[in-house]
Amino acid sequence: MKDNMVKTFQEEREKLNRLISEYAGKEIKRFLNLDSQVYRDDILPARTKEMMGLVASLVLRCDDCIRYHLIKCHENGITSAELEEIIAVSLIVGGSITIPHIRRAFAFWRELTGTA
Amino acid sequence: MKDNMVKTFQEEREKLNRLISEYAGKEIKRFLNLDSQVYRDDILPARTKEMMGLVASLVLRCDDCIRYHLIKCHENGITSAELEEIIAVSLIVGGSITIPHIRRAFAFWRELTGTA
Amino acid sequence: MKDNMVKTFQEEREKLNRLISEYAGKEIKRFLNLDSQVYRDDILPARTKEMMGLVASLVLRCDDCIRYHLIKCHENGITSAELEEIIAVSLIVGGSITIPHIRRAFAFWRELTGTA
Amino acid sequence: MKDNMVKTFQEEREKLNRLISEYAGKEIKRFLNLDSQVYRDDILPARTKEMMGLVASLVLRCDDCIRYHLIKCHENGITSAELEEIIAVSLIVGGSITIPHIRRAFAFWRELTGTA
Amino acid sequence: MKDNMVKTFQEEREKLNRLISEYAGKEIKRFLNLDSQVYRDDILPARTKEMMGLVASLVLRCDDCIRYHLIKCHENGITSAELEEIIAVSLIVGGSITIPHIRRAFAFWRELTGTA
Amino acid sequence: MKDNMVKTFQEEREKLNRLISEYAGKEIKRFLNLDSQVYRDDILPARTKEMMGLVASLVLRCDDCIRYHLIKCHENGITSAELEEIIAVSLIVGGSITIPHIRRAFAFWRELTGTA
Numbered sequence: 001m002k003d004n005m006v007k008t009f010q011e012e013r014e015k016l017n018r019l020i021s022e023y024a025g026k027e028i029k030r031f032l033n034l035d036s037q038v039y040r041d042d043i044l045p046a047r048t049k050e051m052m053g054l055v056a057s058l059v060l061r062c063d064d065c066i067r068y069h070l071i072k073c074h075e076n077g078i079t080s081a082e083l084e085e086i087i088a089v090s091l092i093v094g095g096s097i098t099i100p101h102i103r104r105a106f107a108f109w110r111e112l113t114g115t116a
Numbered sequence: 117m118k119d120n121m122v123k124t125f126q127e128e129r130e131k132l133n134r135l136i137s138e139y140a141g142k143e144i145k146r147f148l149n150l151d152s153q154v155y156r157d158d159i160l161p162a163r164t165k166e167m168m169g170l171v172a173s174l175v176l177r178c179d180d181c182i183r184y185h186l187i188k189c190h191e192n193g194i195t196s197a198e199l200e201e202i203i204a205v206s207l208i209v210g211g212s213i214t215i216p217h218i219r220r221a222f223a224f225w226r227e228l229t230g231t232a
Numbered sequence: 233m234k235d236n237m238v239k240t241f242q243e244e245r246e247k248l249n250r251l252i253s254e255y256a257g258k259e260i261k262r263f264l265n266l267d268s269q270v271y272r273d274d275i276l277p278a279r280t281k282e283m284m285g286l287v288a289s290l291v292l293r294c295d296d297c298i299r300y301h302l303i304k305c306h307e308n309g310i311t312s313a314e315l316e317e318i319i320a321v322s323l324i325v326g327g328s329i330t331i332p333h334i335r336r337a338f339a340f341w342r343e344l345t346g347t348a
Numbered sequence: 349m350k351d352n353m354v355k356t357f358q359e360e361r362e363k364l365n366r367l368i369s370e371y372a373g374k375e376i377k378r379f380l381n382l383d384s385q386v387y388r389d390d391i392l393p394a395r396t397k398e399m400m401g402l403v404a405s406l407v408l409r410c411d412d413c414i415r416y417h418l419i420k421c422h423e424n425g426i427t428s429a430e431l432e433e434i435i436a437v438s439l440i441v442g443g444s445i446t447i448p449h450i451r452r453a454f455a456f457w458r459e460l461t462g463t464a
Numbered sequence: 465m466k467d468n469m470v471k472t473f474q475e476e477r478e479k480l481n482r483l484i485s486e487y488a489g490k491e492i493k494r495f496l497n498l499d500s501q502v503y504r505d506d507i508l509p510a511r512t513k514e515m516m517g518l519v520a521s522l523v524l525r526c527d528d529c530i531r532y533h534l535i536k537c538h539e540n541g542i543t544s545a546e547l548e549e550i551i552a553v554s555l556i557v558g559g560s561i562t563i564p565h566i567r568r569a570f571a572f573w574r575e576l577t578g579t580a
Numbered sequence: 581m582k583d584n585m586v587k588t589f590q591e592e593r594e595k596l597n598r599l600i601s602e603y604a605g606k607e608i609k610r611f612l613n614l615d616s617q618v619y620r621d622d623i624l625p626a627r628t629k630e631m632m633g634l635v636a637s638l639v640l641r642c643d644d645c646i647r648y649h650l651i652k653c654h655e656n657g658i659t660s661a662e663l664e665e666i667i668a669v670s671l672i673v674g675g676s677i678t679i680p681h682i683r684r685a686f687a688f689w690r691e692l693t694g695t696a
Binding site: 433 | 608615640
């Protein structure tokens with residue numbers, strides 16, 4: 001059973017994305033379009049790109065971005081052992097200032113993987 | 117009717133500002149003073165300066181700062197169409213990592229403008 | 233009496249630290265180890281190092297890190313007058329974008345010192 | 349006479365832009381396209397958008413971005429008195445950590461405006 | 465033939481690393497040790513971890529870190545087509561503020577791959 | 581004998597500070613004033629405040645700010661052993677992305693202390 005944290009995140013995200021769509025002009029729409037295209041399977045697999053998106057989100061310390069990429073990593077079959085290494089790299093690059101985000105990332109992951 | 121998000125933000129902000137005042141010494145007080153002076157009408161109008169404050173807050177990704185400048189932009193007659201362009205510039209400069217803040221900015225703006 | 237904000241923070245932090253421990257491999261564990269060693273009394277006293285940890289957390293704008301170092305500063309006997317100067321330096325270096333974090337830091341400190 | 353700093357910057361920038369074009373695939377090209385469109389005259393004039401681009405570059409502390417927007421601000425007729433206010437806002441938001449970039453910004457501006 | 469930019473970078477880096485070693489105490493040495501261990505082949509291959517190190521360096525905008533990971537990516541057989549996609553993801557996440565670093569990254573890569 | 585790196589830094593800094601003074605209006609001047617006052621001896625000694633300024637500069641990764649505070653730390657009698665601990669804290673908080681700045685900080689310090 002998926003827990004509340006994941007569901008709440010996804011519902012809130014969808015609601016606010018609809019809101020962006022209402023306000024967005026041509027440039028914002030094009031950017032959002034690009035933002036989804038850039039993670040697609042191409043020379044590098046989507047799986048690798050989602051890992052990269054997660055690393056970027058961790059070192060830039062954005063919880064919502066981290067959650068989004070954790071969901072995509074999970075959908076792309078990334079394992080808990082792989083996640084641990086992604087987080088280790090991010091922690092070493094970004095330092096202890098990333099720890100609160102890492103704590104919340106593991107809590108979210110635990111819900112995602114149903115091991116809570 | 118103004119919604120809860122705006123009112124809650126303003127009340128919380130005032131309460132905490134009173135708290136800063138209690139603790140603040142000479143330097144902090146001078147800085148806070150400067151912080152309000154710098155947005156005043158002078159060579160550039162306050163309206164333009166509030167737009168600049170909003171852009172800075174968006175690319176530095178500070179929700180409370182974004183909300184404060186959204187309120188000031190609204191008071192200075194900035195329209196939703198203008199806001200959309202301010203956000204487009206901020207999004208292009210700051211990248212997808214700013215998107216969660218932009219989502220929340222539009223939700224706050226909608227309340228401010230009474231179109232929720 | 234210690235207020236809820238401090239207690240809630242500490243309980244949440246401990247719960248999530250246990251979660252990190254479950255997932256953490258060798259590198260993450262070593263980093264967390266280093267992270268506690270680096271603030272110990274050595275050439276510089278722990279007290280000075282906790283002040284430095286607080287300044288770093290303030291300019292990097294991480295509320296959880298700020299709270300953690302406020303607790304450690306309090307345990308190391310840092311006074312409200314000293315805190316005010318630490319925050320003044322951080323505010324001048326980091327600019328008005330740090331103000332929302334400073335507001336929350338003073339609110340947390342007030343609870344810690346029982347002057348709320 | 350335009351000084352060396354401006355000319356060197358522009359030549360280097362053009363050379364490296366040609367290099368990006370050689371490597372860039374579809375997504376990078378689209379982003380670069382968006383990056384030039386977003387500053388065009390629309391609801392807000394290009395002049396205002398260039399000021400916003402400059403503020404964003406200053407608080408994010410990117411010298412090359414600052415120089416690029418200083419050139420565009422100059423082309424859009426922004427005066428030294430206006431620039432001073434743009435920089436004052438950026439300094440208050442971004443703090444003393446922006447000062448080295450502000451020093452270099454004024455040096456570049458002086459060359460641009462031929463008052464060196 | 466490797467060009468000057470790469471050789472100069474590596475010589476400067478080695479010289480300064482020797483300098484760090486002279487000053488470094490136990491904690492700094494342990495961190496540097498961790499920093500090299502975390503990119504080793506384990507559950508995820510070193511190749512993937514170097515890509516992640518590059519993404520982190522790009523979005524955090526550190527030229528020296530970018531150069532170091534470009535060298536490691538090249539040693540791990542990453543192709544120019546793969547690099548282009550790594551950079552595309554970093555650009556979308558980090559925004560136009562990363563462009564000057566991307567320009568310099570491609571210039572460095574061109575030297576590394578001998579296609580200058 | 582003081583080496584070139586320190587002398588060059590100080591001369592460049594003074595030249596550019598004179599340039600800021602020419603352009604600066606009331607708010608920028610007040611900020612620069614505050615920026616020097618905040619490090620003065622008060623409840624906390626200048627020596628401690630300079631250490632805090634150095635930590636802030638290291639984690640925010642500004643080479644010029646680091647150099648300025650290294651000079652001030654040296655003037656305030658901070659030893660190489662103390663500097664090593666200041667840097668260790670900064671490295672743990674800020675992560676490996678700070679390493680290139682730490683390398684340059686030690687090179688500058690070596691010149692300052694005449695041990696080059």
